[in-house]
Amino acid sequence: MMKFHFVYLPVISSLIINGHPVVSRKTCVVESHGVNTTDDAPAIINAFEECGRDGKVIFLPTTYYISSVMNITWLDNVDIDLYGTLLWSTDIQYWLNNSLDVGYQNQSTAFILGGNEVRLNGYDQGIIDGNGDYWYEWISRQENTSNYPGRPHAITFNGLRNSVVSGLAFLRSQMWTMSLIYCEHVILDSIFVNNTGNVVQSSNTDGADTIYSSHITFNNWTVYNGDDSISLKADSYDVNITNSKFYDGQGIAMGSIGQYYGVTEHIREVRVKNITFDNTLHAVYFKTWTADQNGYPPNGGGGGLGSEYLSILKSKSCAERFFAWSDASNMHFDNLHAIELHGAAFSISQCTRFSGAPGDGNCTNSEFEILDITINNMTGTTRSNQIASLQCSAVKPCNDIGLFDINLKFNNGTPATAYLCGNAESPRGFNCTGEPCVGGSATGGC
Numbered sequence: 001m002m003k004f005h006f007v008y009l010p011v012i013s014s015l016i017i018n019g020h021p022v023v024s025r026k027t028c029v030v031e032s033h034g035v036n037t038t039d040d041a042p043a044i045i046n047a048f049e050e051c052g053r054d055g056k057v058i059f060l061p062t063t064y065y066i067s068s069v070m071n072i073t074w075l076d077n078v079d080i081d082l083y084g085t086l087l088w089s090t091d092i093q094y095w096l097n098n099s100l101d102v103g104y105q106n107q108s109t110a111f112i113l114g115g116n117e118v119r120l121n122g123y124d125q126g127i128i129d130g131n132g133d134y135w136y137e138w139i140s141r142q143e144n145t146s147n148y149p150g151r152p153h154a155i156t157f158n159g160l161r162n163s164v165v166s167g168l169a170f171l172r173s174q175m176w177t178m179s180l181i182y183c184e185h186v187i188l189d190s191i192f193v194n195n196t197g198n199v200v201q202s203s204n205t206d207g208a209d210t211i212y213s214s215h216i217t218f219n220n221w222t223v224y225n226g227d228d229s230i231s232l233k234a235d236s237y238d239v240n241i242t243n244s245k246f247y248d249g250q251g252i253a254m255g256s257i258g259q260y261y262g263v264t265e266h267i268r269e270v271r272v273k274n275i276t277f278d279n280t281l282h283a284v285y286f287k288t289w290t291a292d293q294n295g296y297p298p299n300g301g302g303g304g305l306g307s308e309y310l311s312i313l314k315s316k317s318c319a320e321r322f323f324a325w326s327d328a329s330n331m332h333f334d335n336l337h338a339i340e341l342h343g344a345a346f347s348i349s350q351c352t353r354f355s356g357a358p359g360d361g362n363c364t365n366s367e368f369e370i371l372d373i374t375i376n377n378m379t380g381t382t383r384s385n386q387i388a389s390l391q392c393s394a395v396k397p398c399n400d401i402g403l404f405d406i407n408l409k410f411n412n413g414t415p416a417t418a419y420l421c422g423n424a425e426s427p428r429g430f431n432c433t434g435e436p437c438v439g440g441s442a443t444g445g446c
């Protein structure tokens with residue numbers, strides 16, 4: 001039984017309304033069954049099959065109940081108007097068994113959306129609700145809480161190209177709110193994320209994560225969460241984050257990265273401007289794994305660009321080495337405002353490990369290089385004396401880190417003064433005042 005109205009209007013290319021040519025599109029209006037005992041996912045998939053190419057899919061201002069995975073990858077030139085709420089089911093065992101592979105770090109997801117020229121608009125009223133309170137309570141009772149296998153991201157944009165996602169709210173995501181993988185030329189504008197738990201605090205609820213993606217814009221985001229506000233991971237290129245406010249999480253993260261033994265990864269060309277960090281741990285932090293591999297992703301790993309691979313590289317030309325070298329580089333952070341940060345405003349830890357990963361290991365042997373990073377103009381308040389904590393690799397020291405016009409104060413007006421440096425070469429705009437804490441870390445610092 002078709003659970004959507006199928007309206008097909010033939011193209012009348014000569015029709016002009018208000019001076020604009022109007023091309024009628026094949027339109028599917030999705031109907032909800034209205035109860036969480038009936039799954040609306042099949043009807044939604046049908047609508048995208050019928051109208052997902054050169055068409056339009058409309059969700060009415062009502063609640064749609066989703067109790068099964070959706071993998072919608074074939075979109076092409078489609079408008080998706082979401083006026084209602086998509087609400088995910090609370091059957092945790094089902095999701096643990098059935099969540100879809102994201103394609104990195106053994107992460108999984110409830111919903112994959114991909115294709116070319118997708119315009120997903122929530123008009124400031126559309127809501128993607130992960131029903132995460134159930135997950136936050138459940139995970140708090142587990143032995144291992146970090147990156148629990150099968151715990152799904154709310155949505156994964158996979159292979160989304162030339163697309164715009166706007167005016168949407170994401171509430172209580174099951175885990176990470178969204179992952180973007182193999183995406184190109186995507187604008188994510190006016191997005192509101194609130195992963196604050198109503199019963200217990202949420203964890204692992206990143207605002208967004210980019211992987212193997214380029215030319216991505218995050219503009220006008222508001223994120224309340226319990227992990228990275230936005231995190232750029234392996235092979236993120238040309239990513240801009242602008243005019244946004246991040247609350248309660250860990251701030252903007254580069255990484256974790258360097259988790260795959262012998263694999264080369266980059267994060268390059270990142271521009272961040274006009275961001276407020278309110279009650280976050282850091283403003284900006286970097287996290288890379290060490291050269292030693294312990295276990296497998298998501299919670300274990302390490303050895304990004306391992307030593308075996310390096311010995312092959314030594315025989316290669318400079319240009320080949322440049323592209324083969326793992327790095328985070330060419331990043332600009334301007335006009336950052338902080339309100340009561342908890343930790344170092346700018347932090348680098350090259351000794352990443354998550355709970356459950358064994359071994360204390362060596363914190364200064366990472367082959368991953370961090371270079372050419374500039375922060376300009378950061379003001380506001382902090383509860384930490386640390387402006388910067390740079391725990392860098394001795395093997396590939398951080399290079400060319402610039403910090404200019406940083407004015408952070410405690411609430412009583414005393415300025416924060418510490419710039420802690422380990423293996424940070426050619427600092428610009430500041431002098432190091434001491435050594436950082438060196439030790440295993442999931443969130444920067446020790």
Ligand SMILES: *[C@@H]1O[C@H](CO)[C@@H](O)[C@H](O)[C@H]1NC(C)=O
Pocket residue numbers: 036037067088089090091
């Ligand atoms: C359906 O909704 C009820 C009431 O909110 C909730 O207790 C139950 O867990 C939900 N079931 C599913 C499968 O989402």
Ligand SMILES: *[C@@H]1O[C@H](CO)[C@@H](O)[C@H](O)[C@H]1NC(C)=O
Pocket residue numbers: 091093094097
């Ligand atoms: C999940 O998988 C387990 C083990 O295979 C099985 O016992 C259980 O019935 C499954 N639950 C659901 C809801 O699919």
Ligand SMILES: *[C@@H]1O[C@H](CO)[C@@H](O)[C@H](O)[C@H]1NC(C)=O
Pocket residue numbers: 071072073074100101102112
């Ligand atoms: C999603 O569907 C595409 C084909 O449309 C398939 O190639 C891909 O493997 C599916 N992804 C998952 C995680 O099942």
Ligand SMILES: *[C@@H]1O[C@H](CO)[C@@H](O)[C@H](O)[C@H]1NC(C)=O
Pocket residue numbers: 103104105106296297298
């Ligand atoms: C997933 O985990 C398995 C072992 O648990 C590991 O062999 C594999 O490399 C991991 N895959 C990814 C993509 O991280």
Ligand SMILES: *[C@@H]1O[C@H](CO)[C@@H](O)[C@H](O)[C@H]1NC(C)=O
Pocket residue numbers: 124190191192220221222
């Ligand atoms: C910014 O996003 C919010 C939703 O979080 C929206 O209400 C507001 O209109 C957007 N502002 C602009 C200038 O688009």
Ligand SMILES: *[C@@H]1O[C@H](CO)[C@@H](O)[C@H](O)[C@H]1NC(C)=O
Pocket residue numbers: 194195196197198224
């Ligand atoms: C975020 O969600 C929490 C929990 O429901 C709620 O208390 C809080 O008011 C919400 N914040 C905003 C800004 O909507």
Ligand SMILES: *[C@@H]1O[C@H](CO)[C@@H](O)[C@H](O)[C@H]1NC(C)=O
Pocket residue numbers: 215216217238239240271
């Ligand atoms: C990011 O901003 C820079 C500088 O304004 C611009 O050159 C670049 O094209 C922008 N990238 C994206 C993906 O919008």
Ligand SMILES: *[C@@H]1O[C@H](CO)[C@@H](O)[C@H](O)[C@H]1NC(C)=O
Pocket residue numbers: 242243244245274276
């Ligand atoms: C900075 O971002 C805020 C939203 O967080 C916006 O209201 C403000 O207009 C932006 N300022 C500039 C100079 O663009």
Ligand SMILES: *[C@@H]1O[C@H](CO)[C@@H](O)[C@H](O)[C@H]1NC(C)=O
Pocket residue numbers: 274334335336337377378379
């Ligand atoms: C510094 O950033 C603040 C926002 O945090 C902005 O209001 C101010 O204009 C910026 N100053 C300069 C010189 O750009």
Ligand SMILES: *[C@@H]1O[C@H](CO)[C@@H](O)[C@H](O)[C@H]1NC(C)=O
Pocket residue numbers: 143144356357358
């Ligand atoms: C928790 O993590 C530890 C260390 O990785 C592992 O040995 C143990 O099996 C995990 N427990 C569960 C229930 O997954």
Ligand SMILES: *[C@@H]1O[C@H](CO)[C@@H](O)[C@H](O)[C@H]1NC(C)=O
Pocket residue numbers: 362363364365394395
């Ligand atoms: C860590 O590894 C580096 C590079 O192999 C080595 O130079 C350094 O001595 C090691 N440090 C410790 C404490 O083992």
Ligand SMILES: *[C@@H]1O[C@H](CO)[C@@H](O)[C@H](O)[C@H]1NC(C)=O
Pocket residue numbers: 429430431
């Ligand atoms: C760093 O210290 C040198 C020597 O004391 C001093 O000349 C320079 O002005 C200092 N730089 C900054 C940014 O404080």
